[in-house]
Amino acid sequence: MTSSGTQKPGVLFIISAPSGAGKSTLCRAVLNRFADLIYSVSYTTRSLRGGEKNGVDYHFIPKDEFEKGITQGRWAEWAEVHDHYYGTCADFLDGELNAGRDILLDIDIQGAGQILQRYPDSVTIFIMPPSLETLKARLQSRGTDSPEVIAVRLKNAQNEIAQKDIYRHIIINDRLTDAVAELIAIFERYRS
Ligand code: 5GP
Numbered sequence: 001m002t003s004s005g006t007q008k009p010g011v012l013f014i015i016s017a018p019s020g021a022g023k024s025t026l027c028r029a030v031l032n033r034f035a036d037l038i039y040s041v042s043y044t045t046r047s048l049r050g051g052e053k054n055g056v057d058y059h060f061i062p063k064d065e066f067e068k069g070i071t072q073g074r075w076a077e078w079a080e081v082h083d084h085y086y087g088t089c090a091d092f093l094d095g096e097l098n099a100g101r102d103i104l105l106d107i108d109i110q111g112a113g114q115i116l117q118r119y120p121d122s123v124t125i126f127i128m129p130p131s132l133e134t135l136k137a138r139l140q141s142r143g144t145d146s147p148e149v150i151a152v153r154l155k156n157a158q159n160e161i162a163q164k165d166i167y168r169h170i171i172i173n174d175r176l177t178d179a180v181a182e183l184i185a186i187f188e189r190y191r192s
Contacts, residue, residue, distance in 0.1 A: 007098065007099065007100045008100055009097045009098060009100060010038075010096060010097045010098075010099070010100050010101040010102045010103060011102045011103075011121075011122075011123060011190050011191060012093070012097060012102075012103050012105065012115065012119050012121070012122040012123070013037075013102065013103065013104050013105065013122070013123045013125065013187065013190070014105045014107060014111075014112050014115055014116075014122050014123070014124045014125065014167075015027055015104065015105070015106050015125045015126075015127065015183075016106075016107060016108055016109050016111075016112050016124075016125075016126050016127070016160070016167070017126065017127035017128070017129075017160075017173075018129060018135060018153070018156065018157030018160050018161065019082075019139065019153050019156075019157070020129065020135045020136075020138040020139040020142065020153065020157070021127045021128065021129040021135060021138075021157075021173055022127065022129075022138075022173040022176065022179065023106060023127050024106075025176065026127060026171075026173065026176075026179060026180060026183055027039070027104060027106050029180045029183065029184070030104065030183055030184060030187055031104065033184055033187070034102070034187060034191065036101065036102070037102050037103070037104055037187075037191075038096050038101050038102065038103045038104065039103075039104050039106075040088055040089075040092060040093065040096075040103050040104065040105045040106075041055065041056065041057070041058060041059055042058050042059070042086050042087060042088055042105075042106070042107065043058065043059045043061050043066065043069070043075075043085075043086070043087045043088075043089065044058045044059070044060060044061070044066075044084055044085065044086045044087075045060075045061065045062065045063045045066050045084045045085040045086075046058075046060075046082075046084035046086075047060070048060055049144060050144075063085065066078075066085045066087065067085075069087065070087075073090065074087075074089065074090060074091075075087035075088060075089065075090060076088045076089065076090035076093050076094075076114070076115065076118060077107065077110075077111040077112075077114035077115050077118070078111070078114075079107075079108055079110035079111050079114075081108050081110070081156070082149070082152060082153065082156065083152075086107070086108070086111070087111075088105060088107060088111065088115070093119075097119075102191055108160070109126075109159075109160045109163055109164075109166070112124055112166065112167070113166060116166070123168060123169070123186070123190045124166065124167040124168045124169070125167060125168070125169045125170075125171060125183065125186060126160075126164045126167035126169070126170045126171070127171050127173050127179070128161065128164070128170060128171065128172045128173065129157075129172075129173060130172060130173070130174040132154065132157065132158065135154065135157055136150070136154055139153060139154070169186050171183060171186075
């Protein structure tokens with residue numbers, strides 16, 4: 001990362017979690033708490049789910065555009081998750097960090113590993129479900145995914161949990177209020 005002038009670069013926070021671990025709620029809580037924290041809107045080739053907005057939840061783009069971005073070095077990190085591409089725009093990250101703004105990335109473990117190579121000072125946080133049974137129950141009650149999709153997500157969750165040691169902080173999301181407090185305390189410790 002390059003810093004222009006005397007501006008202290010921003011801090012990059014990465015939050016990862018198996019889907020269903022409550023990550024979206026936790027991300028919203030820190031974004032509400034810190035008004036100047038910037039959320040990096042990822043690019044994806046998956047289709048919009050009900051209630052999502054293009055440019056807000058994700059930038060939804062076609063597969064060929066994403067693949068062109070890979071060859072052109074457009075992504076600071078990218079990964080294939082649940083059979084779709086997801087990526088973070090490199091120019092966006094560098095621009096915001098160089099302007100001294102702190103950024104929140106909600107990305108998977110493959111992306112977290114790539115970001116750590118590129119920005120080794122990133123603050124990495126992994127959100128754990130209390131158990132795989134709880135995770136399965138949460139995914140089922142969400143009602144957005146078919147049983148096949150839930151099975152894939154549970155398998156991915158097991159893989160992610162097995163690699164959680166690459167993260168600097170681990171939060172178990174058992175009681176939401178406790179998890180939010182823990183997360184906010186971590187942000188307060190590192191924020192520029
Ligand atoms: P969902 O499709 O449920 O919104 O997200 C699926 C997974 O993709 C989540 O674990 C989420 O953190 C991850 N993800 C979202 N955006 C990105 C990204 O830009 N890069 C990577 N590597 N993963 C992402």
